[in-house]
Amino acid sequence: MSLYLSHPASLDHDTGAHPECADRIVAIEAHLAARNWLGWERALAPAASDDQLALVHPLEHIAAIAAAAAAAGEGRVALDADTVLSAGSERAARHAAGGAIALVDGLLGGGHRVGVSAHRPPGHHACADRAMGFCLFNNVAIAARHALSTHGLSRVAIVDWDVHHGNGTQEIFWTSAEVLFCSIHQMPLYPGSGRREEIGVGPGAGLTVNLPVPPGAGDEIFLSRLVGEVSERVVAFAPELLLVSAGFDAHADDPLAACEVTDDGFHGLGARVGALADGLGIPLGVCLEGGYDTGALARSLVAVMEALTAA
Numbered sequence: 001m002s003l004y005l006s007h008p009a010s011l012d013h014d015t016g017a018h019p020e021c022a023d024r025i026v027a028i029e030a031h032l033a034a035r036n037w038l039g040w041e042r043a044l045a046p047a048a049s050d051d052q053l054a055l056v057h058p059l060e061h062i063a064a065i066a067a068a069a070a071a072a073g074e075g076r077v078a079l080d081a082d083t084v085l086s087a088g089s090e091r092a093a094r095h096a097a098g099g100a101i102a103l104v105d106g107l108l109g110g111g112h113r114v115g116v117s118a119h120r121p122p123g124h125h126a127c128a129d130r131a132m133g134f135c136l137f138n139n140v141a142i143a144a145r146h147a148l149s150t151h152g153l154s155r156v157a158i159v160d161w162d163v164h165h166g167n168g169t170q171e172i173f174w175t176s177a178e179v180l181f182c183s184i185h186q187m188p189l190y191p192g193s194g195r196r197e198e199i200g201v202g203p204g205a206g207l208t209v210n211l212p213v214p215p216g217a218g219d220e221i222f223l224s225r226l227v228g229e230v231s232e233r234v235v236a237f238a239p240e241l242l243l244v245s246a247g248f249d250a251h252a253d254d255p256l257a258a259c260e261v262t263d264d265g266f267h268g269l270g271a272r273v274g275a276l277a278d279g280l281g282i283p284l285g286v287c288l289e290g291g292y293d294t295g296a297l298a299r300s301l302v303a304v305m306e307a308l309t310a311a
């Protein structure tokens with residue numbers, strides 16, 4: 001059985017006229033509802049506790065997010081040029097992190113083979129001590145740390161196919177021997193990091209794998225990177241859990257980037273990552289990141305879920 005986690009708190013993170021908006025989740029869930037949720041089991045994500053957020057973030061950062069949301073009142077507070085909070089943002093972010101945690105629990109103890117955590121705000125740009133790039137807490141990083149600490153795993157792999165480099169996730173696991181981080185992203189593009197030469201240091205040396213692709217890259221290039229170098233590195237690492245930072249802003253219709261991936265391309269990425277997890281005999285958890293054309297986002301996430309359902 002496949003598991004779909006969400007929470008209505010995602011709709012209360014009010015960013016105003018902003019590409020990372022509540023309509024993204026509304027579009028996804030309308031598309032899924034029209035398809036009877038593909039037969040997936042649905043569950044409400046709990047809110048992450050301070051202790052769970054502290055798996056990645058210092059308490060000062062957790063308090064700063066709460067303070068910014070409280071200061072927003074009826075309006076909004078900007079932490080940087082891109083990253084905006086409203087009164088509901090801290091609660092939304094706690095459920096987004098809690099969804100990623102509940103996803104891991106569903107996969108490692110709940111009998112689910114695959115699952116999706118579909119929340120906002122996204123997470124992969126959030127560093128341990130800094131919100132940025134629409135992201136407040138690093139959901140996928142918290143999920144990985146939860147799998148390692150609470151479930152006692154030794155190795156977790158994260159594949160990030162959001163069109164932007166997952167700089168926060170990279171920074172958090174830069175020195176870690178326990179997490180393999182592989183990213184396919186457009187370069188040049190925000191946030192500017194993610195060159196091939198960035199490979200981690202110390203015990204983490206070689207466990208950061210950056211595969212930048214040029215503007216215009218489409219299905220063939222994204223699929224070849226996933227089937228080729230990413231799959232080889234994941235198999236060699238022998239993880240016990242595979243997590244995906246699934247952004248859909250590499251889609252041809254996306255307004256924030258210049259890649260040309262299609263709905264079918266995302267179906268292919270879903271099928272390949274599902275086959276990768278199946279080949280290793282490990283569960284697969286998908287965390288929503290970006291994707292700013294609401295129609296393309298909804299169709300593409302559902303295409304990934306269809307591919308995982310069929311696998």
Ligand SMILES: [Zn+2]
Pocket residue numbers: 162163164247249289290291
């Ligand atoms: Zn993105």
